[in-house]
Structures are given as structure tokens and as C-alpha cells.
Amino acid sequence: MGLSPRPEPNFTELSGDEPWITTKLDAFVNWGRKNSLWPMPFGTACCAIEFMAAAASKYDIARFGMERQAFSPRQADLLICAGRVPFKLAPVLRRIWQQMPQPKWCISMGACASTGGMFDNYAVVQGIDSIIPVDVYVPGCPPRPEGLLYGIMMLQRKVGNERMSDKSLRNEMEPDPSSQLYIPPSVIDEISEPFGNSVHQTRSGL
Amino acid sequence: MSSDSTSFSPVIAGSALGSNAAAPATPKNVAHRGGALNPTVDAIRAQFAGAVLRADVVWGETTVVVDRARVHDVIRWLHDDPSQAYNYLSDVTAVEFRDLEQPIEVVWHLRSLPYRRFIRLKVLIEKGTPMDVPSVWDIYKGADWLERECYDMFGITFRGHPDLRRLLMWEQYKEGYPLRKDFPLRGRFSRSEQLRQALAANPEARYSKEELSIADAFEDLPADMRRRLDTGERTGE
Ligand code: SF4
Helix, strand or coil: CCCCCCCCCCCCCCCCCCCCCCCHHHHHHHHHHHCCCEEEEECCCCCHHHHHHHHCCCCCCCHHHCCCCCCCCCHHHEEEEEEEEEEEHHHHHHHHHCCCCCCEEEEEHHHHHCCCCCCCCCCCCCCHHCCCCHHHHHHCCCHHHHHHHHHHHHHHHHHHCCCCCCHHHCCCCCCCCCCCCCHHHHHHHCCCCCCHHHCCCCCCCC | CCCCCCCCCCCCCEEECCCCCCCCCCCCCCCCCCCCCCHHHHHHHHHHHHHHHHHHEEEEEEEEEEEEEHHHHHHHHHHHCCCCCCCCCEEEEEECCCCCCCCEEEEEEEEEECCCCCEEEEEEECCCCCEEEEEECCCCHHHHHHHHHHHHHHHEEEEECCCCCCCCCCCCCCCCCCCCCCECCCCCCHHHHHHHHHHCCCCCCCCHHHHHHHCCCCCHHHHHHHHHHCCCCCCCC
């Protein structure tokens, strides 16, 4: 912190008994951001049902400031991808992410969105982090609403610790124009390597 | 069928059975194999001599293997003839077996609502012969997407289909036909290559005006979208 004397603020307008506080601008802005996230649900499969439970009265994500669900990416700052994403939907998800204005965050809800889950096959993207950047992964098949709420609270902590002076947080991710990928192909191949039972299922029957 | 689209006559299930027909009931204790053959099979035999190659009953449902060259005539007759009235096509699909010598089967599921009958027609496509069968789109308009799906998944060409394109996979999909036995479960290309090809597609440019049902609102669209739709541009690879 600099040692130069701060200019004396002019508080003559305030009468003596009105309360006031000082805080860091970061803390103040982040407090506002994290408690009024506007989520856009991108529900493609069964996880979306659990998302609906989380949004409905019993679990009620409005308690965490998500009163307003945005069904347009242009008025949202949190993309919740709930469900598996087939390759045919990949350009759509990418487009929706690009349509969201900064600042924006993304939660990948469930095993399928995060890793492809049990669908280790020709049609399903093996983790949406190969299409768009993801802030919080919520495990489970499907995650219970409490799990999603926990993921949301993790995201709120992340938002709360951001610094406005760090412009790199708000950089728009630009995919490589020739391949449209934003992480190297070798990395994509590596993170979508088969694992577990599916190692033995490369070929069906032959 | 009348071509006048304004006249509509409801189809009443069981209407051809007469008033003293037994009420429909869920069959019980159905044998795995054997049982009463659907009477339609004998009618097909009488009408198309030699067209029926085989007929069996499995779980109470009749399966008829029909000569490949005459399947369209048979289905046309089953649909048109008032004594059969198979007016509902419930599925078109195909089966490939693990034994690669065995022919691929193309399957039609037909249902006669007035007679409460069900029949399954099959055509065998020997390995190594061209994979095409006649389209039944001219008989049942509902065959449109069923045949497109079958083409998409098995690569079977339906001759006479008005718009035989892929249905589930995107149109430029290059890896082959996913439900064929020689298709690897994870596809033929690496994951990064699959993703690259998928992301190269433009989600808006893939549809024609008619598919988007916006032909009327065409003039109101943004200029770049109008240009894409007008030129019928299909982006991607
Ligand atoms: S993770 Fe499970 S519940 Fe969620 S979309 Fe996948 S299969 Fe469905």
C-alpha cells in the first residue's frame, strides 16, 4: 500500500449519526456479483431434472441470489450445463457461451457434462471443458440438488476472490481460427482417453 | 386415401371386426415360438406368389421375410387393400448381426388399426450386394424421418425417398454409419478431430428456409442470415 496521505474526504453532507463503512472496491463489487448471479440453464438430459429440483421451492437457489433464471444467454452471467452434450450440439454450446457478456462463469453439472460420463462413444463430447472454459465441476450422476448448491457456493467463493485489476480473468477465450479448438488437440485426446470399464469397449462385437 | 386434405375420416380401431368381435385384451401366456400366424400372411401368399420367403411367429407376433424386389408392391397392397388396411407404419429400421456372413435385415412394422393386426416385414440384404431398398414414403408419409434415421445409422439407401439426408448425426458426418458392426464404438477419428469437425459446423446455416418454417418471415431476417439461407450454404466440412 502506498504511503501518500489520502485526501480528506468531505463528509460534511453526512450528519454525525448516519452509518457508513469503508471497504475495498473489489470486495464490494464481488459481493454484489456473487450474490446476484443470473444462471442460464443449458439442460440437455437427466441432470436438468435435478437442476429443476434445485431451482424449485424445496431447495430454492433463489436463496443464493439466483432469483432470476435467464433463458437467454445475453442476459446471463452463469452457464449451468446440466447433461450430456453430443458433438452435434458442440457448436451450439460454443455459440451460446460466446453470446454471454463478460463477466461470466460456467458450472459443469454432472458426470456427463464434465467427462462424458458413461457415454464413452462416438456421439458424446468427452467433457465440455474441451469446448468452453469451466469454473466449477459438480460430480454425480446426477448430482443431488445439495451438490449443485455446494458447487454454486464454491463458485461464489471463487467470484468473491477475484480482483478487478486482473484483466486476464475477463479475457474472452479465442479459439484457434483454423481448428476452432482452444486447447491443443493432444490435450483433448489425453483428457478424453478411455478409462475404467470402457477401456475394453473400443469395438462392438468385432 | 382421398387426396382432398380437407376431408378427414377418423380411424376407429377394430372398426372392421364387426360388432360381435371379442373385446381387445392383453394376451397371456404367449409362447416364445409358434402360435397362430397372422391371416395376412396367407393373403400375401395368395396375392404375390413366391414373394414370401419365410414366415414365423415369435412371441405372438408374425414376421414375414419378403422378396426384396417385391416388397414395395406388397406394402402398397397391404396399405390399399380394404381387406388388409394396414394404415399405420410404426417403424422402419434395420438389423445387422454379429455373424458377418448373415445378411442385413431391413424391417418394417405395420399395423392395421381397423383389424387390430400387427405384421413385421423383413427384407434380407446379402453382404456385398448394394444396400438399397425401395422407399415407402409414397405410401406412408411418416416414413420420411424413419428412413432418414435408418440411412444415417446403417447406410441403407431408400430409393425414391425425396430427401435422404442424415437425421441424427450432422449432415457432413464423415465417419460412417454408427450402428454397423464394423463401426468402432468411439468412432473412427481421434477425439480432437471429431471435436474439430463438429465445431466447424455452423449451427444456423444447416437448415433450409422450409425447415425453419420462416419462409414467410424471410424478408425480416438480418441480411447475413438471408444470404446464407438464400444460397443454401451448408458450412462445415
Ligand atoms: S451425469 Fe447422469 S444424470 Fe447427469 S446427464 Fe449424465 S447420465 Fe444423466
